[in-house]
Amino acid sequence: MNNTPLSSMVLVLFGSVIGSFGAVFLKMGAAKLMDGFWRILNLQLAAGVALFLLSSVFFILGIRHGELSVLYPMVSLGYVWTLVWSRLFFQEAFTRNKFFGLGLILLGVFFVGLGS
Amino acid sequence: MSTAAVGPKPETGAPSRKGVGLVFCCTLLGAAAQIFLKLGANQLTHPGLVAMMTNLSLLGGLSLYGVSTVLLVLALKDGELSLLYPVIALTYVWVTLLSLLIFHDRVNPVKLVGIAIIVIGVGVLGRGGKA
Numbered sequence: 172m173n174n175t176p177l178s179s180m181v182l183v184l185f186g187s188v189i190g191s192f193g194a195v196f197l198k199m200g201a202a203k204l205m206d207g208f209w210r211i212l213n214l215q216l217a218a219g220v221a222l223f224l225l226s227s228v229f230f231i232l233g234i235r236h237g238e239l240s241v242l243y244p245m246v247s248l249g250y251v252w253t254l255v256w257s258r259l260f261f262q263e264a265f266t267r268n269k270f271f272g273l274g275l276i277l278l279g280v281f282f283v284g285l286g287s
Numbered sequence: 288m289s290t291a292a293v294g295p296k297p298e299t300g301a302p303s304r305k306g307v308g309l310v311f312c313c314t315l316l317g318a319a320a321q322i323f324l325k326l327g328a329n330q331l332t333h334p335g336l337v338a339m340m341t342n343l344s345l346l347g348g349l350s351l352y353g354v355s356t357v358l359l360v361l362a363l364k365d366g367e368l369s370l371l372y373p374v375i376a377l378t379y380v381w382v383t384l385l386s387l388l389i390f391h392d393r394v395n396p397v398k399l400v401g402i403a404i405i406v407i408g409v410g411v412l413g414r415g416g417k418a
Binding site: 220281283 | 356357359360361363364367368369370372373376379383395396397398399400401402403404405406407408409410411412413414
């Protein structure tokens with residue numbers, strides 16, 4: 172565990188936060204599709220895609236050094252942030268299934284990283 | 288995926304089921320994209336911008352990412368973000384399985400346990416908004 176440099180963790184953590192905002196912008200942009208498919212070319216979606224690309228830069232730099240069993244679940248922390256933003260910005264409910272499912276996913280990702 | 292029209296009463300979770308199906312396809316395309324990127328990266332002997340821009344595998348991988356993003360957006364149009372977004376973790380499952388098949392990566396039991404847990408987690412999540 173202590174083979175993972177703090178700089179890698181910070182980079183991956185940053186990437187996960189940026190990516191979670193990318194998802195928020197995608198959701199906001201997706202709402203515009205109600206007026207027809209070609210409304211897919213809108214600023215929010217462009218911002219969402221840009222944030223996703225930016226987050227992958229952080230991930231690529233972050234996972235160059237250190238243990239994947241630590242870093243992969245930190246990538247997936249983006250799902251946790253997204254759960255919080257979904258409630259804040261879109262009034263989506265916290266449910267037991269969401270928490271339980273997400274917990275299992277993080278555990279699974281930990282094992283995938285451990286085995287990599 | 289073959290649970291078409293079984294319930295007698297319309298469930299409230301029905302629209303999100305369509306969304307989960309779309310994100311499911313999105314993860315398959317995303318995994319295929321990663322495999323193409325890996326194939327392309329393996330082909331690059333002298334990495335450079337021109338070599339990357341003219342590599343069909345890399346271009347194919349990027350295009351698949353594009354299509355998978357469109358599917359994700361279509362899913363988000365009607366579905367909950369907090370429910371659909373973590374389903375993307377299924378990408379880990381497909382990439383692991385495809386890597387075994389295509390690149391003959393060694394079968395790692397710990398990794399297999401991990402992908403099994405992810406699948407169960409997505410299943411629980413897919414049950415949806417029930418408290």
